[in-house]
Amino acid sequence: MTRRLRTGLFLAGGAGLSALFAWGFAGLPAFGDYHGVYGRLLNRDALGQTHAMSAIAAVTFDYRGFDTMGEDFILFASVLGVALLLRQVRERDVDAGQAVETSDPVRAVGAIAVPAFFLLGLFVIAHGYLTPGGGFQGGVVVAIAIVLLSIAVDYGSYAALVRKPLADLVDGLGAGAYVAVGVGGLLAGSAFLESFVSRGKIGELTSSGTIALLSWASGLEVAGATLLLASEFLEELLARRQR
Amino acid sequence: MIPLQAVSLALVAAGGLGVVLARDVVRQAFVNGFYGLSLVVLFLVFQAPDVALSAITVGGAAAPLVIAISIARVNRRERGR
Numbered sequence: 001m002t003r004r005l006r007t008g009l010f011l012a013g014g015a016g017l018s019a020l021f022a023w024g025f026a027g028l029p030a031f032g033d034y035h036g037v038y039g040r041l042l043n044r045d046a047l048g049q050t051h052a053m054s055a056i057a058a059v060t061f062d063y064r065g066f067d068t069m070g071e072d073f074i075l076f077a078s079v080l081g082v083a084l085l086l087r088q089v090r091e092r093d094v095d096a097g098q099a100v101e102t103s104d105p106v107r108a109v110g111a112i113a114v115p116a117f118f119l120l121g122l123f124v125i126a127h128g129y130l131t132p133g134g135g136f137q138g139g140v141v142v143a144i145a146i147v148l149l150s151i152a153v154d155y156g157s158y159a160a161l162v163r164k165p166l167a168d169l170v171d172g173l174g175a176g177a178y179v180a181v182g183v184g185g186l187l188a189g190s191a192f193l194e195s196f197v198s199r200g201k202i203g204e205l206t207s208s209g210t211i212a213l214l215s216w217a218s219g220l221e222v223a224g225a226t227l228l229l230a231s232e233f234l235e236e237l238l239a240r241r242q243r
Numbered sequence: 244m245i246p247l248q249a250v251s252l253a254l255v256a257a258g259g260l261g262v263v264l265a266r267d268v269v270r271q272a273f274v275n276g277f278y279g280l281s282l283v284v285l286f287l288v289f290q291a292p293d294v295a296l297s298a299i300t301v302g303g304a305a306a307p308l309v310i311a312i313s314i315a316r317v318n319r320r321e322r323g324r
Contacts, residue, residue, distance in 0.1 A: 031244060031248075031289075054293075056293045124296065131292075132292035132293045132295075132296055133293070133296055134293070136297065136300075137293075137296040137297055137299070137300050140300035140301075140304060140305065141300060141304075144300075144304045147308075226305070230308060233308065233309070233312050234312075236312075237312050237315055237316065240316065
């Protein structure tokens with residue numbers, strides 16, 4: 001196929017695709033044009049019923065708390081699978097002392113970034129029902145702050161701090177705590193995952209009942225899972241380098 | 244559509260094109276990081292701060308980590324050949 005023919009074919013195909021796109025986008029409703037019933041009901045009732053200022057937190061950890069439990073366990077199971085697979089095929093343990101040295105500028109940036117990210121992550125988990133955020137986002141930020149230690153300090157100290165049994169434990173504790181909060185609703189005499197704690201005053205850190213507890217539980221689970229995933233990948237990389 | 248929304252949409256389009264046009268994989272990983280950042284801005288401008296936070300964690304942390312480690316692995320295998 002000559003170059004001219006290829007260019008012609010591309011131009012014809014591109015023009016067709018652009019025309020279809022333009023046609024499709026011309027029929028879209030305007031931005032903010034919303035016809036769903038569920039969203040309107042939530043906007044009207046969520047604040048009064050759950051005392052959570054962020055309606056998204058009210059949906060993920062209250063109205064659809066059961067779905068979020070499923071998602072927590074999807075993450076739990078997939079990280080478990082990665083860990084099982086990588087630990088199985090790794091031929092020998094990594095000698096952490098042999099890992100790469102880092103430079104002074106990287107250490108300097110790390111000294112600022114690690115505590116800042118760690119605090120930010122905790123803040124995002126803690127305020128998930130007051131402002132945007134929550135367990136998932138905050139958990140990943142906390143985990144990444146700890147992973148940053150491996151380049152900000154050195155891999156040896158990172159590996160010593162994040163012993164895999166510890167990451168396993170945090171991951172499992174988070175997943176278990178979510179179910180435990182759910183069972184708490186049953187023990188209190190209502191339904192599974194029904195809030196059994198006082199809803200508190202709207203806008204305060206102690207408000208929203210079990211939404212706060214579930215946010216912390218999934219934050220713990222996500223932090224543990226991300227940490228475990230990153231540690232397994234890093235160790236895999238070093239094991240290959242040292243072979 | 245307000246100008247800020249138009250600008251952030253244009254940034255996402257330019258970022259996506261940049262990722263495709265980058266030839267060197269390591270450079271492509273960097274461009275992909277900036278593309279992820281432009282998506283964060285897009286979500287924020289379109290009033291979805293929760294999604295923007297998720298995009299920071301996925302596009303700014305999880306995806307680059309997986310990409311960087313995969314590149315390192317493939318590079319080593321090619322050098323060994």
